[in-house]
Amino acid sequence: MNFEANVGLEVHVQLRTKTKIFCGCPTTFGAPPNTHVCPVCLGYPGAMPAMNSEAIRLTVLSGLMLGCKINPYSKMDRKNYYYPDMPKNYQISQYDQPLCLGGGIEITRPDGSKKTIRLTRIHIEEDVGKNMHFAASSGIDFNRAGTPLMEIVTEPDMAGADEAMAFLEALKEILAYGGISDVNLEEGNMRCDVNSSVRPVGQAQLGTKTELKNMNTFKGVHRALSYEIARQIADVEKGQRIRQETRRWDDAAGITLTMRSKEEAHDYRYFPEPDLLPIVLSQAQIDEWAKVLPELPEKRRARMMADYGIPEYDAGVLAADQDIANYFEATAKLAKSAKAASNWIMTTVLAKLTELHLTIGEVKITPAQLAGLINLVEAKTINMPTAKEVFELMFAQGGDAAAIVQAKGLAQVSDTGAIEKFVDEAIAANAKTVADYKGGKEAALKSLIGQVMKLSKGKANPGLVNDLLKQKLS
Amino acid sequence: MSTLNQLTVAEAAAKLAKRECSSAELVAAVLASIEKHDKQVGAYLTVDAESALEQARAADAARSRGEHQPLLGVPVGVKDLLNVTGQPCTCGSKILKGYVAPYDATAVAKLRAAGAVILGRLNMDEFAMGGSTENSAYQPTRNPWDLSRVPGGSSGGSAAAVAADEALATLGSDTGGSIRQPAGFCGCVGLKPTYGRVSRYGLTAFASSLDQIGPLTKTVRDSALLLSAISGRDPHDSTSLDAPVPDYAAQLGGDLKGLRLGLPKEYFIDGLDAEVEQSVRAAVDQCRALGAEIVEISLPHSKYAVAVYYIIATAEASANLARFDGVRYGLRVDGEDPIDQYGKTRAAGFGQEVKRRIILGTYVLSSGYHDAYYLRAQKVRTLIRRDFETAFQKCDAILTPVAPTAAYKLGEQINDPLKMYLGDIFTIPVNLAGICGVSVPCGFTSEKLPVGLHIVGPALREDVILKVGHAYEQATPWHLRKPEISSQKAE
Ligand SMILES: [Zn+2]
Numbered sequence: 001m002n003f004e005a006n007v008g009l010e011v012h013v014q015l016r017t018k019t020k021i022f023c024g025c026p027t028t029f030g031a032p033p034n035t036h037v038c039p040v041c042l043g044y045p046g047a048m049p050a051m052n053s054e055a056i057r058l059t060v061l062s063g064l065m066l067g068c069k070i071n072p073y074s075k076m077d078r079k080n081y082y083y084p085d086m087p088k089n090y091q092i093s094q095y096d097q098p099l100c101l102g103g104g105i106e107i108t109r110p111d112g113s114k115k116t117i118r119l120t121r122i123h124i125e126e127d128v129g130k131n132m133h134f135a136a137s138s139g140i141d142f143n144r145a146g147t148p149l150m151e152i153v154t155e156p157d158m159a160g161a162d163e164a165m166a167f168l169e170a171l172k173e174i175l176a177y178g179g180i181s182d183v184n185l186e187e188g189n190m191r192c193d194v195n196s197s198v199r200p201v202g203q204a205q206l207g208t209k210t211e212l213k214n215m216n217t218f219k220g221v222h223r224a225l226s227y228e229i230a231r232q233i234a235d236v237e238k239g240q241r242i243r244q245e246t247r248r249w250d251d252a253a254g255i256t257l258t259m260r261s262k263e264e265a266h267d268y269r270y271f272p273e274p275d276l277l278p279i280v281l282s283q284a285q286i287d288e289w290a291k292v293l294p295e296l297p298e299k300r301r302a303r304m305m306a307d308y309g310i311p312e313y314d315a316g317v318l319a320a321d322q323d324i325a326n327y328f329e330a331t332a333k334l335a336k337s338a339k340a341a342s343n344w345i346m347t348t349v350l351a352k353l354t355e356l357h358l359t360i361g362e363v364k365i366t367p368a369q370l371a372g373l374i375n376l377v378e379a380k381t382i383n384m385p386t387a388k389e390v391f392e393l394m395f396a397q398g399g400d401a402a403a404i405v406q407a408k409g410l411a412q413v414s415d416t417g418a419i420e421k422f423v424d425e426a427i428a429a430n431a432k433t434v435a436d437y438k439g440g441k442e443a444a445l446k447s448l449i450g451q452v453m454k455l456s457k458g459k460a461n462p463g464l465v466n467d468l469l470k471q472k473l474s
Numbered sequence: 475m476s477t478l479n480q481l482t483v484a485e486a487a488a489k490l491a492k493r494e495c496s497s498a499e500l501v502a503a504v505l506a507s508i509e510k511h512d513k514q515v516g517a518y519l520t521v522d523a524e525s526a527l528e529q530a531r532a533a534d535a536a537r538s539r540g541e542h543q544p545l546l547g548v549p550v551g552v553k554d555l556l557n558v559t560g561q562p563c564t565c566g567s568k569i570l571k572g573y574v575a576p577y578d579a580t581a582v583a584k585l586r587a588a589g590a591v592i593l594g595r596l597n598m599d600e601f602a603m604g605g606s607t608e609n610s611a612y613q614p615t616r617n618p619w620d621l622s623r624v625p626g627g628s629s630g631g632s633a634a635a636v637a638a639d640e641a642l643a644t645l646g647s648d649t650g651g652s653i654r655q656p657a658g659f660c661g662c663v664g665l666k667p668t669y670g671r672v673s674r675y676g677l678t679a680f681a682s683s684l685d686q687i688g689p690l691t692k693t694v695r696d697s698a699l700l701l702s703a704i705s706g707r708d709p710h711d712s713t714s715l716d717a718p719v720p721d722y723a724a725q726l727g728g729d730l731k732g733l734r735l736g737l738p739k740e741y742f743i744d745g746l747d748a749e750v751e752q753s754v755r756a757a758v759d760q761c762r763a764l765g766a767e768i769v770e771i772s773l774p775h776s777k778y779a780v781a782v783y784y785i786i787a788t789a790e791a792s793a794n795l796a797r798f799d800g801v802r803y804g805l806r807v808d809g810e811d812p813i814d815q816y817g818k819t820r821a822a823g824f825g826q827e828v829k830r831r832i833i834l835g836t837y838v839l840s841s842g843y844h845d846a847y848y849l850r851a852q853k854v855r856t857l858i859r860r861d862f863e864t865a866f867q868k869c870d871a872i873l874t875p876v877a878p879t880a881a882y883k884l885g886e887q888i889n890d891p892l893k894m895y896l897g898d899i900f901t902i903p904v905n906l907a908g909i910c911g912v913s914v915p916c917g918f919t920s921e922k923l924p925v926g927l928h929i930v931g932p933a934l935r936e937d938v939i940l941k942v943g944h945a946y947e948q949a950t951p952w953h954l955r956k957p958e959i960s961s962q963k964a965e
Contacts, residue, residue: 039577043797045570045678046557046579048711078793080839084812089796140801269839271848274682274790277712 002201003236005229006209007164007194008156011171012149013181014127014189015058021126021148022049022092029187033132033141041146043087048275051076055148056099056279057289059124062150062180063100064290066119072281074099074123076273081266084138085129087145095270098123099279105174106298107166117167118155125149144188150180156195156206161225164194168218173297177322191216194225197242198232207232208242212249212256224249228256300325308338317346323360324350330367336378344374348391364398365391373401380461386410410459416468419452419460423468426451437473445469478503479639480960483548483696484723486642490537490547497530497537497547500642501591504549508594508640511959516615517625517635519554520562521594529591536589545703546589551644553632554595555602555678556687558582565678566598566610566628569823570804579676580711581645581687581704588703596631596644600825601795602652602680604628605897608888609827616884617660618957619923623881626656632690633660639960643691643700647677649684650783651877651901654913657690658876658926661915661955663943664690665697666901668933669908670715672701673708679794681787682713684905693953694914694944698722701936717934725937726944731765733942736869738773741900747879753917753925754875757946761873764945771865771872775857779903780895782858784831785838785851786906792835798823830891859907866932871939874900876913876926900928910936914943915952924952 020027023040039047063070077095100122106114127147132139152171158164172190175181183189192215197207212228215221227249232242244262249255295303301315304325310318318328328345332338349370353360365373373394377387382405390404405411426448427434437444445466452465478500481489489495505523512518526549533547552558555565557575564570582592599609607615607630615630617623618638625634629646633656636644646653648666657664665688672687679685689700702723707716737758742751762768800806800819807822809815824832838847865872877897887894904911909932916927927946931939947953 042802044557044576044803045563045565045573045797046555046575046674046676047577048675050710050712080793080796082796082799082813082816084799084801087797087802088793089799090793267841269792269836269841269844271789271793271839271844275679275712 001237003198003233004201005160005196005198005232006156006206007158007160007196007225008209009152009154009158009164009167009195010193011152011154011168012191013152013175013183014187015055015124015148015150016179016181017052017054017058017148019052020146021052021055021124022146025146027147029184031143033139033143036143037145041087042142043089049092049273051276051279052148055124056281058180059099059122059150060281060286060289061178061293062152062175063103063122064286064293065174065178065296066100066103066105066122066152068100068103068119068122070100070281070286071097072283073097073278075278076276077270078273079125080269083128085131085140085142085145087129087142091126091128092273092276093125094123105167105170107163107170109166110162115157115163117157117163120153120155122150122152125151156197156209160229161222164225165218165222168192168221170297173320177294177297179294185217188216192221194221194228196225196228196232198229198236207236208244210242210244210256211246213246213259215249220249220251223251223254224256227254231256294322297322304329308332308342310339310342314339314342314346317350318342321360327360327367331370331374334368334371335374337374340374340378341371344370348388352395363395365394366398369394369398369400376401376405380463381405381411383458383462385458416464419456419464419468422452422455422460423465423472425455427469427472434473476503476506479507479642480956481642482692483545483643483699484693486548487545487699491542493537497533497549497591498527500547501526501530501549501593504593504641507638511618511638511640514616514621514959515618515634515638515640516613517596517631517638517640518551519564519566519595519597519612519631522561526591526593533589533591541589543587543589544699545585547591548589549591549593549642550585550700551593551596551632551635551641552582553629553644553646554598555647555680556582556645557676557678558592558595561595563595563678564612565602566600566612567798567823567825567828568611568805569798569820572805573803577676579687580673580708582676584704584706585645585700590703593641596629596635596646598631599628599652600828601678601791602628602647602649602685603791603827603831605651605655605894606882606884606887607631607656608884609825611825614884617881617923618959619661620881620921621959623883623923624659626659626877626881628652628656629664629690630656633657633662633664636660636662636690636692637957637960639956643689643696645687645700645704646690647680647685647687648901648905649680649787650905651898653688653690654901654911654926654928655877655898657913658928659881659924661924661926661952661957662690662692663694663697663915663947663953664688664913665701665936665940666904666911667701667705667936668715668910669905670713671717671910671934671936672704673706673711673714675708675710679790681790682794683790684783684787686905694912694940694947695723695726697912698726698940698944701940715934720937722937722940726941728941728945729765730761730942730945733766733871733938734769734869735761735766735942736769736771736865736872738771738776738865738872738874740773740776741874743878743899745878745896746875747919749919750875750877750879750925753919754873754927757916757927757950758873760949761942761946764949766942769869771868773858773861773865773903775854775861776903778854779858779906780899782851782854782906783898783902784834784895785847786855788831788835789839789848790835792832792839795824795828795832827891855906858903862903862907862909862932870931871935871942872930874928874930876900876928880919880921880923880925904930909933910939912939912943914947916946916950917952918955
């Protein structure tokens, strides 16, 4: 029997706000334990939450980018359960009236085909603290408690680990684009719960699902999901029923384990948060926020291919990062060849960034300056090797390419008379190579070109050299 | 011993302004009164005399610098669930033993800004759950009019202190009648402002959608003075109202001509004590004599109010009190694991009534019962609110008894929670509707126990109920009587 998997994700994303969701404590990562806390985020008697409107704006922006319907009226609710890292022993979240409904993300499957993963909803909530275990005791760091989170819930539309991975990558890219989140996985900016079930191909009803809690790396999701789907299929094939339960991923052992069964599931006793007013958004407010809506990476790729005539591969590489895409477009608009701009950025610039651990914003060469360099090559004022040399100088100190070329006397020699002199010299000094060429060895011409370039100190126009040599040796 | 402690807030403020006494003298007189009477009354849980005198001297110094805030140098006591920086805040519970507040509640900060001296912490039913102050984990408070009787609750300490002249004025909190009922039992004025009029920030929550902070005072004018000081929008409390704060005291005066006062036909019920009814009806007549037109109104859904209240209030309380787990502050009883620690801490830290309400609140929110109880209660709450909206089209304020009886004996109702719950039958609808109400003394029973008149007004019309209360008070002698304990001459 053939099986198919149905995977749904609940992704928790830390929103990029300066302060926590209900108090003025900073959200900066890595501070000493319990230094970014106050009566509100510690759940002290009498302390009350006050909503951070930036958290709402970022969530609405995400909803707009992901094609969700923005609810004009939503509310906060209390989700009740006891856990040491939860200061109030209830979490302020959204239950039945979330900020955003519906929407979807287009992913590219491993075979290159496209598929849309539908979203169920997006809501906001507060993060909890972090339990820390020591040799003889445990502690809790509440610095993270009250950090604003957005939870994105999908429909069970992913067919397996690869699609789940593609979804997470696409989501991460979009959120980074919108400036919604730092999406720094090491700092726990994106964590997810993974729901999966299997069913025989052709069966209409979904199988019984299990939930994998608190996955914090994409690779982990992929491994855990691959294991879990295989486990479920094997169990079903053995004639066993899948139990609805929460499981956890043991990364070291590479297996998933039962955490709690459905019967042990919490009754969260949701009810509306009486300390906060409902969130009422006017269309005017939503429209105002929508003004700064960035183009989605997928759309941008398509547009860049159309606008600049660059191949899909190039567009994919360049659009993966919004700042790099902006840099490319600024360069391409001024450069005589957009493809040359793409090549320069994809190879030379990106290699530099990787090598020196820089971001594009830290690069000294402006798009206009890079376009200037490209245009010198296009005009055959300098050749590629010279251009690379000029690029290094510009990278180190910035500056205008034409000025550097002039100051250093690097302009390409395209004067036929001057080159002819070098060609004659080379022919005279390399009788054996000339004989080889005339004897039919095509490779000998390359060697002669090299000699001419050497004589011209690299400044001769290689095309002209080639033409002149062929002409003289024919 | 001086009798400065017997002054009203308005009188004290005038004397201080005229330099007829200093704040240090005034506070010393109040401290002496506490020293003398509180062993019997038990209104205070803690009094930081040193800090109070220090604040008083600072107020005197400020006055000599030319400052003249309305309450400059006037001592005010606070109920033990309001956070005051550096002071304990036990909420009358063992579970908060050892907790020291790291911040000022907004109402306290506003009192300080108005110049008041924060005096001490007043006893209460544990987490404001109760109507007699017998649920305090620390001590009972006794009614200054009859020490064998309760002062009412949950702000029993706040009311008893004012009645015994152990304070000029106090702050309490009212979730279902917890200011008005003890004010009625102790013969003082107790005001529950409109929901959102006073910031709840720093008030340890019992039922967040019902709680309000308000003053307990010797006169209506004093309540008006305190209300102006503590009201206003607070960014820390999203439910606080962004409405201008009038000078309530300045608007007092005049008779009741042109005002229509409603009498709800459903409120003069079977369980209403005959003497209480007599006093309230006499008060109604007095209001008529002062020029008010008395109209009959109907509040048909009020009969469900107590049931609705014990669903909504306990549901909210079950979540509000979840934070007391021994992890970050207060009592901790160690256990095998966190869950075991919670169980042991909460079993040892909470009293009987609090546990009863947490269990009830947890139950009504449980899956399978949520819709039948919690959701239905919310719907009936809406109906109760509409009843008042309809009634206020016919009248400017409503007159009712504060409680069905006068103060009862200690121990009399403690084992009958249902009877105690019904004691709030006239006050609870006001909290559910989010409107305002004030309790004003309107007579005494044959056992010389005070009776309270309950004046209820629409949202943000504290000015109206204070005007009615003031006109009535000025026309009657009740507020001038003192319990024997307070009128005992100093030796
Ligand atoms: Zn904080």
